[in-house]
Amino acid sequence: MVDRKEIEHLGDLVKVELKEPEKYIKQVEQILNYFDSLDKVDFHSDDILRTEVAAENLRDDVHEPCGDSLIEHLKKDQNNFIRAPKMV
Amino acid sequence: MNLGISATEFVSQAKEGALSVEEFVAKTLDRIKKIDEKIHAFITVDSQNALDKAKAIDKKIKSKEKTGICFGIPISLKDNICTAGLKTTCASKMLESFVAPYDATVTSRLKSEDAIIIGKVNLDEFAMGSTTEFSYFGPTKNPWNPEYVPGGSSGGSGASVAALECLASLGSDTGGSVRSPASFCSVVGLKPTYGLISRYGLVSYANSIEQIGPVAKTVEDVAFLLNIISGHDVHDNTTVNHGHVDYVKDIKAGVSGKKIGIISQMIGDGIDKEVASATTSAISKLQDLGAECVPVSLDAVNHSVAAYYTIASAEASSNLSRYDNLRYGFDFSTEGYEFKAFISKARSNFGPEVTRRMLLGAFVLSAGYYGKYYLKAQKVRTMIKAQLDEAFKKVDYLISPTMPILPFKVGEKIDDPLKLYLTDINTVTANLSGIPAISVPFSMSSSGLPIGIQLFANSFQEKELLQAAHALQETSKLPEMSL
Numbered sequence: 001m002v003d004r005k006e007i008e009h010l011g012d013l014v015k016v017e018l019k020e021p022e023k024y025i026k027q028v029e030q031i032l033n034y035f036d037s038l039d040k041v042d043f044h045s046d047d048i049l050r051t052e053v054a055a056e057n058l059r060d061d062v063h064e065p066c067g068d069s070l071i072e073h074l075k076k077d078q079n080n081f082i083r084a085p086k087m088v
Numbered sequence: 089m090n091l092g093i094s095a096t097e098f099v100s101q102a103k104e105g106a107l108s109v110e111e112f113v114a115k116t117l118d119r120i121k122k123i124d125e126k127i128h129a130f131i132t133v134d135s136q137n138a139l140d141k142a143k144a145i146d147k148k149i150k151s152k153e154k155t156g157i158c159f160g161i162p163i164s165l166k167d168n169i170c171t172a173g174l175k176t177t178c179a180s181k182m183l184e185s186f187v188a189p190y191d192a193t194v195t196s197r198l199k200s201e202d203a204i205i206i207g208k209v210n211l212d213e214f215a216m217g218s219t220t221e222f223s224y225f226g227p228t229k230n231p232w233n234p235e236y237v238p239g240g241s242s243g244g245s246g247a248s249v250a251a252l253e254c255l256a257s258l259g260s261d262t263g264g265s266v267r268s269p270a271s272f273c274s275v276v277g278l279k280p281t282y283g284l285i286s287r288y289g290l291v292s293y294a295n296s297i298e299q300i301g302p303v304a305k306t307v308e309d310v311a312f313l314l315n316i317i318s319g320h321d322v323h324d325n326t327t328v329n330h331g332h333v334d335y336v337k338d339i340k341a342g343v344s345g346k347k348i349g350i351i352s353q354m355i356g357d358g359i360d361k362e363v364a365s366a367t368t369s370a371i372s373k374l375q376d377l378g379a380e381c382v383p384v385s386l387d388a389v390n391h392s393v394a395a396y397y398t399i400a401s402a403e404a405s406s407n408l409s410r411y412d413n414l415r416y417g418f419d420f421s422t423e424g425y426e427f428k429a430f431i432s433k434a435r436s437n438f439g440p441e442v443t444r445r446m447l448l449g450a451f452v453l454s455a456g457y458y459g460k461y462y463l464k465a466q467k468v469r470t471m472i473k474a475q476l477d478e479a480f481k482k483v484d485y486l487i488s489p490t491m492p493i494l495p496f497k498v499g500e501k502i503d504d505p506l507k508l509y510l511t512d513i514n515t516v517t518a519n520l521s522g523i524p525a526i527s528v529p530f531s532m533s534s535s536g537l538p539i540g541i542q543l544f545a546n547s548f549q550e551k552e553l554l555q556a557a558h559a560l561q562e563t564s565k566l567p568e569m570s571l
Contacts, residue, residue: 007447010447010450010451011432011447012432013450013454014405014408014409014435014446014447014449014450015409015428015431015432015435016432016435016436016438016443016446016447017429017432017433017435017436018436018443019436023440024443024444024447027444027505027506028444028447028448028451030505030506031397031444031448031505031506031509032448032451034393034394034506034509035394035397035398035452035461035465037391037394038391038394038395038398038460038461038464038465038468039460039464041391041464041467041468041471043464043467043471044471045467045470045471045474046467047467047470048463048466048467048469048470049466049469049470049473051296051326053325053326057325058325059322059325066189067189069172069189069190070189072187072189073185073186073187073189073416074415074416075185075414075415075416075417082414082415083414083421083422084414084422084427085422085425085426085427085429085430085431086425086426086427087426087427088426088427
């Protein structure tokens with residue numbers, strides 16, 4: 001059973017202030033009920049698909065300086081600083 | 089000048105100097121100006137740059153300088169594929185003003201072959217949706233009948249190609265997002281094998297299942313684009329070094345002697361009658377061409393939608409946690425806000441479908457539910473792959489309708505997310521398993537709405553898949569766009 005408290009808790013987890021939490025209650029519950037059909041699956045194996053990437057195929061861990069284009073379009077003030085809210 | 093030609097035809101004419109690229113591009117831009125207010129396929133049109141590029145390409149052709157193999161094909165890109173200097177909004181308020189500092193690998197590969205990026209096209213916000221109605225910039229309409237949805241989430245890609253606003257497009261396919269609009273708009277759309285095309289510069293939604301895919305008028309055009317954009321990329325460790333394959337060569341090889349499995353779970357209950365009869369007709373046409381068609385049962389498909397939405401939502405909630413509206417986004421001052429309050433307030437501007445999926449994702453990953461949902465979904469995924477491996481020991485291809493239903497009216501299902509999710513029943517299997525699948529336009533319903541047929545092949549068998557798709561394409565003559 002999904003209630004307003006649960007939806008608000010989930011909103012808190014994903015850091016979204018929900019404008020109309022009640023709008024999501026029924027829909028999320030209905031979709032989770034549908035997901036419950038996974039309980040009926042008769043699994044013959046506990047295997048999970050995994051993709052392996054060999055370490056030698058990873059790129060070298062070297063510093064690549066970023067160009068000016070990276071900061072060109074940022075939201076920033078005239079001193080090129082990004083303004084963040086206070087940490088309390 | 090006929091804007092309805094294929095990209096392949098365009099290249100052959102441009103190469104011979106039989107066509108002015110500038111004139112073609114100018115005419116395409118005129119068409120966008122004239123009809124896009126009805127269709128709303130585009131978010132951004134890069135007119136001046138497109139015309140400048142076209143002029144430069146004409147000059148190269150005239151002076152017999154080496155020209156890239158696209159010879160100025162006007163291409164649209166789904167607006168979640170990064171383009172340096174041109175906005176990439178993901179159809180979201182959260183990225184309303186985002187300009188990527190770099191090109192996605194697919195973008196740079198197209199540009200290096202002298203393709204012209206004519207603009208960026210609409211999608212469901214962050215590619216989450218099946219109808220392109222969940223765009224912050226408003227819905228895209230189906231060019232065959234603007235009262236109907238074009239499919240999604242790459243609805244702008246499907247609609248722009250169908251409406252002759254470009255010759256080809258790139259979309260992204262996480263659960264059917266290239267194939268659904270291809271089917272609903274009567275164009276060809278391919279979801280390639282996971283790892284065939286670099287995702288570098290594709291804004292992430294569900295990394296383990298999504299792939300960029302070409303959308304075009306013909307199967308040859310899709311093969312042509314695949315030749316350019318596929319292949320290993322150092323920037324994406326999930327790309328596979330599969331060696332050089334020419335997807336265009338031998339595309340007319342046909343299906344004689346091939347075995348095709350008809351997926352029982354995708355043609356049963358819940359299928360529209362006209363879609364079912366089109367599928368039967370497609371099967372019989374492939375049989376006439378010498379293919380043997382046999383029923384194949386994949387019972388894990390019955391659980392694919394639940395598994396897909398569990399996994400996709402989980403990955404979405406994790407991927408989208410990066411959007412804090414600090415480095416880019418919309419104008420909203422941080423003044424007077426504490427950190428979390430600011431971020432939560434800014435993030436309340438995500439649209440309803442994205443928010444819903446983040447909530448679902450947080451739920452299925454949370455302590456106590458991880459084993460019940462996420463782990464089981466991953467096991468279903470393994471089960472689907474195992475059943476497909478078995479099937480491909482017996483058959484060369486699998487077939488189904490791309491979409492179980494005909495295009496429906498804009499707004500019809502928007503308030504019922506589960507109903508919308510269930511329309512993905514035939515497409516998510518390819519994403520969960522990683523195998524390639526293509527939608528080929530096959531017929532029109534009695535009400536004039538397109539029906540597409542889907543073919544699947546085993547991983548990295550795109551060449552064979554395109555051969556079968558080409559054979560199927562040649563069996564039907566479809567009406568021309570009248571808009």
